[in-house]
Amino acid sequence: xxxxxxAPLDDTISIDDLTVAxxxxxxxxxxxxxxxxxxxxxxxxxxxxxxxxxxxDTPEIFxxxxxxxxxxxxxxxxxxxxxxxxxxxxxxxxxxxxxMPKTIQEVWAPLYRQFVDEYLDRLPKGEVVDLHVLLSExxxxxxxxxxxxxxxxxxxxxxxxxxxxxxxAGNFGWRPDLFEISDRANAEMDAMLARAVERVRxxxxxxxxxxxxxxxxxxxxxxxxxxxxxxxxxxxxxxxDALSTIIYGFLTEPEQLExxxxxxxxxxxxxxxxxxxAPIQASSRLVLEDVEIRGFRIPKGDTVMTIQASANxxxxxxxxxxxxxxxxxxxxxxxxxxxPHHCGGAHIARRTVGAIMLEALFxxxxxMTLPDPQAVLWRGFGFRGPINLxxxxx
Amino acid sequence: MKITFIxxxxxETAVDAAEGESIMRAAVRNDVDGIIGECGxxxxxxxxxxxxxxxxxxxxxxxxDGESDLLDCAASEVRPTSRLSCQIRMSAELEGVVIHLxxxxx
Numbered sequence: 001x002x003x004x005x006x007a008p009l010d011d012t013i014s015i016d017d018l019t020v021a022x023x024x025x026x027x028x029x030x031x032x033x034x035x036x037x038x039x040x041x042x043x044x045x046x047x048x049x050x051x052x053x054x055x056x057d058t059p060e061i062f063x064x065x066x067x068x069x070x071x072x073x074x075x076x077x078x079x080x081x082x083x084x085x086x087x088x089x090x091x092x093x094x095x096x097x098x099x100m101p102k103t104i105q106e107v108w109a110p111l112y113r114q115f116v117d118e119y120l121d122r123l124p125k126g127e128v129v130d131l132h133v134l135l136s137e138x139x140x141x142x143x144x145x146x147x148x149x150x151x152x153x154x155x156x157x158x159x160x161x162x163x164x165x166x167x168x169a170g171n172f173g174w175r176p177d178l179f180e181i182s183d184r185a186n187a188e189m190d191a192m193l194a195r196a197v198e199r200v201r202x203x204x205x206x207x208x209x210x211x212x213x214x215x216x217x218x219x220x221x222x223x224x225x226x227x228x229x230x231x232x233x234x235x236x237x238x239x240x241d242a243l244s245t246i247i248y249g250f251l252t253e254p255e256q257l258e259x260x261x262x263x264x265x266x267x268x269x270x271x272x273x274x275x276x277x278a279p280i281q282a283s284s285r286l287v288l289e290d291v292e293i294r295g296f297r298i299p300k301g302d303t304v305m306t307i308q309a310s311a312n313x314x315x316x317x318x319x320x321x322x323x324x325x326x327x328x329x330x331x332x333x334x335x336x337x338x339x340p341h342h343c344g345g346a347h348i349a350r351r352t353v354g355a356i357m358l359e360a361l362f363x364x365x366x367x368m369t370l371p372d373p374q375a376v377l378w379r380g381f382g383f384r385g386p387i388n389l390x391x392x393x394x
Numbered sequence: 395m396k397i398t399f400i401x402x403x404x405x406e407t408a409v410d411a412a413e414g415e416s417i418m419r420a421a422v423r424n425d426v427d428g429i430i431g432e433c434g435x436x437x438x439x440x441x442x443x444x445x446x447x448x449x450x451x452x453x454x455x456x457x458x459d460g461e462s463d464l465l466d467c468a469a470s471e472v473r474p475t476s477r478l479s480c481q482i483r484m485s486a487e488l489e490g491v492v493i494h495l496x497x498x499x500x
Contacts, residue, residue: 053434056434057434057435057436093460096463100463100466100467101440101466101467101468101469102466102467267500271500330425336432336439337433338432338433338434338436339433339434339436339438340433340436340438342432342433342434342436342438342439346432346439347467350500
């Protein structure tokens with residue numbers, strides 16, 4: 001029989017607390033209240049790894065289609081991120097060939113190597129520079145523009161569109177000014193995409209846009225456009241934040257850098273970086289039927305939040321979870337999620353940031369240092385990473 | 395039900411699986427190195443790639459719809475015996491099945 005106790009309700013945790021320093025809060029919740037209704041967020045937090053994985057792997061009960069978010073308004077469309085079942089699958093598969101390892105190996109990895117050289121070439125040696133702004137962000141924008149099929153978009157445009165969509169999709173206060181900015185971004189993207197569609201029709205390539213447009217059985221053009229936008233909104237900040245986080249991890253744990261250099265375990269370092277500070281910290285799912293988690297009744301219509309950030313620090317799975325440790329034996333992190341919405345960009349991130357960038361960066365600047373680790377600011381509740389990374393290149 | 399995993403370096407690990415359980419799930423539950431199964435069996439990640447021992451190829455049956463597209467994404471070499479282990483469910487005919495693991499999944 002279902003226990004009819006609802007999860008406890010917390011009215012002390014603020015979104016500001018979660019934005020500035022979430023990890024101590026999550027550590028306390030894992031120990032004291034792993035299923036908790038958090039009033040400020042209006043969601044039921046799940047902070048244990050097992051529960052997060054269960055929710056993601058059970059889409060029949062935990063739907064991605066949550067109509068109560070500002071996402072639709074920000075994107076002016078319903079994107080694949082918030083669909084379920086066959087409809088989601090059809091749209092995802094339409095784009096998938098561009099994101100798969102074979103295409104990465106043949107097209108995107110060689111291109112990324114070229115961009116790495118270009119972007120590293122323009123960094124000044126011997127000076128303190130903000131690597132987050134000068135490297136992590138623009139190179140994430142550059143490769144994404146090519147993968148999506150809009151190479152004509154500048155790094156600055158890509159970054160502006162991405163941030164405008166993220167701010168709009170996270171605009172739970174429904175402020176009109178943020179939607180005005182996302183509307184402007186949508187108009188710019190629509191204009192560029194209209195031209196890009198004509199181009200890939202005439203000259204097909206391996207990009208996501210081309211693969212979708214030239215498919216034998218294409219999805220609706222409105223959905224092609226919407227899903228390119230979701231990839232712009234969701235494809236820059238994660239590789240950006242992962243790269244900056246890993247660089248920070250290495251520069252504050254120099255012996256790990258030394259050992260990674262010696263063993264060549266750059267891929268393992270990538271996995272550890274995204275475990276340590278998950279770029280996407282939390283995801284929402286709408287509960288479709290009454291369900292019980294750890295003895296608490298989660299009623300139909302509730303929205304649960306899987307806190308990947310916390311799952312990745314769960315003491316049940318990880319020793320010294322708060323430490324960046326490239327050489328931990330097991331690393332079953334959930335940073336790419338699980339289930340049907342498993343991150344579509346996972347292969348690309350692993351085979352660019354993980355397999356190419358890290359080694360190239362530390363080879364080019366073997367004596368790079370972080371003069372003042374305290375100067376690095378970390379922010380974010382839904383998405384998280386450093387917002388600056390002042391390093392001295394040498 | 396018994397499954398024997400043989401790693402790329404030849405190390406054998408035998409685990410117990412329940413009827414109806416996928417080979418991926420049994421491997422992950424028993425901490426078998428060499429199967430990740432990151433997407434939980436949704437055929438999204440291609441990190442549970444395995445080679446079915448040739449003696450068992452008939453018993454495990456054919457690739458499911460969509461499986462070969464995903465196998466194209468596998469990190470290690472794809473062979474005629476390649477399967478996604480999340481798509482093979484344990485049944486009486488598979489008691490004692492032997493599964494070879496690839497060099498890497500990522």
